[in-house]
Amino acid sequence: MRKRFLIFWNTSAEKSGFVFIIAFKFNFKLNFKHMNIPFVYKLLKAAKITAILSFLGGTFLLIAYFYYAGAHLILDLGIYYALLALLINSVLFFTLYITFIHSRVKRKKILKSLVLMIVNVPIGLCYIGVIISYNLP
Numbered sequence: 001m002r003k004r005f006l007i008f009w010n011t012s013a014e015k016s017g018f019v020f021i022i023a024f025k026f027n028f029k030l031n032f033k034h035m036n037i038p039f040v041y042k043l044l045k046a047a048k049i050t051a052i053l054s055f056l057g058g059t060f061l062l063i064a065y066f067y068y069a070g071a072h073l074i075l076d077l078g079i080y081y082a083l084l085a086l087l088i089n090s091v092l093f094f095t096l097y098i099t100f101i102h103s104r105v106k107r108k109k110i111l112k113s114l115v116l117m118i119v120n121v122p123i124g125l126c127y128i129g130v131i132i133s134y135n136l137p
Helices: 037-067 072-102 107-135
Strands: 005-009 021-025
């Protein structure tokens, strides 16, 4: 019995480097043996840029929060930023994970990008812990 989901990468916007996952119910099999190597490189570049920008944005918001002595506006902005970063990083992480599972090319580099994206999770949790401890009396 064939699987009923097809994973489709939309790379029509190749210049922007965005990658999307769309699941459809079809009875097709996706051939990962001949994965497009330029696609993998663009995916790796997008993952690294996203991980670094997520870290830098969160660090900037944390420093701004302490600089302005616990301003609630920056706290609210940080919460929305964290939710948006979580969404974007999750989509990119699962795309990388699926590529890692099914691809036979550049597995080591894909794994390094996955680890780089996972490292942001404990850093974000530490930031949340610091903000909570800062607000406690």
